[in-house]
Amino acid sequence: MSTSDVTKDGVRGQREGRDALIGQGSGKGGRRRRRGERAMVPEATFTSYYGKPVLNAPVWEAADVAAYLFLGGLAGAGSVLAAGAELTGRPVAARALKISSLAAIAGSAAALIHDLGRPARFFNMLRVMKPTSPMSIGSWVLVAYGPAAGAAAVLDVAGLFKPLGRAATVGAAALGPAVATYTAVLIADTAVPAWHEGYREMPLVFVGSATAAASGAALLAAPVAETAPMRSAAVLGAGLELAASKLMERRLGMLAEPYRQGRSGRLMRAAEILSVAGAAGGALLGGRSRVAAALSGAALLAGSACTRFGIFHAGMRSAQDPKYTVVPQRERANARDTAKTEGA
Known part of the structure; x- marks a missing residue:
C-alpha cells in the first residue's frame, strides 16, 4: 500500500521513483531521455490485429511466377550470347542459344498467362503504355522481343532469309537485357519487404543469374570448341550474382532473414553451391571434356533456377510475417526523429 498523502502543502510521504516521466516515448525513436532517467513502460513489440499479416501477400504460385522470372532471364541473356556467338563465327552455339531463348520466352509467357488466369488479361495490359509501370513496360517488351x-x-x-534472320538476332539481343532484368524492377516495385528493400541490388542479381543460366545452356548444348566465351561469361555471371546477393543481404539487415532461413534459405544456399560448381567446372574442365561441360552447364541452369525460386519464397515469407513490415518502418521513423532532434 502507498503511505503518501496529499495535503494543501503538497504530497507528503511519497515514494521515490514514482513520478511520471512526462513526454518520454518507450521506443528507441522517442524523445531522448536525460541521464539518470528510465522509461516506466517497456518498448512495444510488433504485432497485428488478431495475428493477421500487415500486408496482403501476393496470391502468386511459385510454379508460375518464379518460373516466369527464371525463364525470362534465360531467354534475354541467351539472345545476347547468341548474337555474340554468331558474330564471332560460332554457328552451332548461336543456334542452340536461339532455340533455348525461344523455348524459354514461350514458357515464360505461358507461366505469366496461367498466373493471370486467361490470355485476355495479358492483352488488356497492352491497351495503354505507362512508363511508370514496370508491368506495362515489361508487357510491351515481351511483345516486341517474342517475335x-x-x-x-x-x-x-530453316536456313531461310539470312539477312532477315541476322536482323532478328540483333533485335532480340538489343531487347534481351530488358527482358532479363525488368522482372527485378517489377518485384521491387511491390510492397513485399524482402523485395522492395532490395531494389538496389536486385537487378544485378538478376543480370548475373540470367548470364549464368544462358552460359549454362550453351555449355550443355554446344560443342566444346565453340564455348570459350560462354565459359568466361559463366564465371562473370555467377560472380556477379553471388556478390550482389551478399551485398543485398548485408544491406537489408533483419530483412535478410527470409533469404537465409526456411525453404528460401535452402534454395539460396543450393544456388551458391551450384553456381560456383558450374562456373568452376566450366572454366577448368569445360574446354577439355564434353561431359564436364554438360554437367557444368546443368549446374549453372539449376543454380539460376534456385536463385529465382529462393527470391520468390523469401518475398512471400516476408509478406506473411508482420515484423518484416513493422520493425523496418519503426526504425525509419526513429531515424527521422533522431535526425530532427539532433538538428534542432
Missing part, C-alpha cells in the same frame, strides 16, 4: 526471338530461331534452323 524477334522466334524469327531468329526459326530462320536459322
